[in-house]
Amino acid sequence: MKKLFALIAVIGMLYITTSNDVVAQDQAAPATTEVKATPAAPAAAVVADPEEKAAAQAEGGQSFHSALKQKFIEGGPGFMASILICMILGLAIAIERVIYLNLASTNNKKLLEKIEEALKTGGVEAAKEVCRNTRGPVASIFYQGLDRSHEGLDVVEKTVVAYGGVQTSLLEKGLIWIALFIALGPMLGFLGTVIGMVQAFDAIEVAGDISPSLVAGGIKVALITTIGGLIVAMILQVFYNYSVSKIESIVTSMEDASISLIDLLVKYNTKK
Numbered sequence: 491m492k493k494l495f496a497l498i499a500v501i502g503m504l505y506i507t508t509s510n511d512v513v514a515q516d517q518a519a520p521a522t523t524e525v526k527a528t529p530a531a532p533a534a535a536v537v538a539d540p541e542e543k544a545a546a547q548a549e550g551g552q553s554f555h556s557a558l559k560q561k562f563i564e565g566g567p568g569f570m571a572s573i574l575i576c577m578i579l580g581l582a583i584a585i586e587r588v589i590y591l592n593l594a595s596t597n598n599k600k601l602l603e604k605i606e607e608a609l610k611t612g613g614v615e616a617a618k619e620v621c622r623n624t625r626g627p628v629a630s631i632f633y634q635g636l637d638r639s640h641e642g643l644d645v646v647e648k649t650v651v652a653y654g655g656v657q658t659s660l661l662e663k664g665l666i667w668i669a670l671f672i673a674l675g676p677m678l679g680f681l682g683t684v685i686g687m688v689q690a691f692d693a694i695e696v697a698g699d700i701s702p703s704l705v706a707g708g709i710k711v712a713l714i715t716t717i718g719g720l721i722v723a724m725i726l727q728v729f730y731n732y733s734v735s736k737i738e739s740i741v742t743s744m745e746d747a748s749i750s751l752i753d754l755l756v757k758y759n760t761k762k
Contacts, residue, residue, distance in 0.1 A: 569682035577722040580671030584729035591736040596626035598747040627657035650748045672726045679719020686712020
């Protein structure tokens with residue numbers, strides 16, 4: 491899981507570096523290209539028909555990736571890079587949690603059947619071996635309970651409850667960081683928007699005139715950071731809710747399976 495986290499983080503840093511290179515290229519490139527009429531071509535021929543111009547723009551239109559990088563640049567590499575880092579780190583943790591939680595899910599009914607059969611044929615040691623060969627928190631809880639079965643059912647019940655709390659904490663590990671990035675993304679976006687608005691009003695103060703073109707550009711750029719932050723929060727919120735739902739399902743199955751284990755041990759001790 492740590493390798494997955496490191497890989498996603500490296501990919502994110504490479505993306506940020508590429509975006510900064512694009513910013514430098516755009517700043518170095520000329521803003522516009524003027525087309526002058528030559529003696530051989532009259533001025534009327536230089537001016538393209540509006541429909542032809544629109545068709546040419548559609549044919550040579552930007553791809554989604556190019557448009558995304560352009561908005562990234564317009565929003566300001568500083569704040570947009572911070573929002574992107576929040577998304578990369580949040581996704582890395584979220585993907586790791588999703589993989590871990592899916593691997594932690596087991597067929598408890600089948601596991602209980604194996605343990606019951608092992609208790610009948612080989613006793614507690616055979617049941618413990620079944621738990622050792624099965625992944626997941628339920629098998630770990632069963633192993634701890636079986637390991638203390640010789641101390642009485644009361645001790646087994648307390649052990650199962652205590653170790654169940656430990657396994658629940660392991661399942662919830664990392665969720666606090668996802669929640670942090672869900673809150674931090676929009677905050678950074680709003681901060682970029684507020685700073686952009688302050689800069690727009692500074693430009694108005696310097697110009698001494700409220701011109702729509704003067705204000706609109708600054709406000710548009712400022713709002714891009716808010717859009718970026720909200721997108722990050724929405725994406726991570728989906729992963730967060732999925733993880734919470736998965737954890738609740740696993741915990742419920744753990745509690746149900748633990749009761750079944752106690753019943754199996756009661757039957758086993760009665761037969762002994």
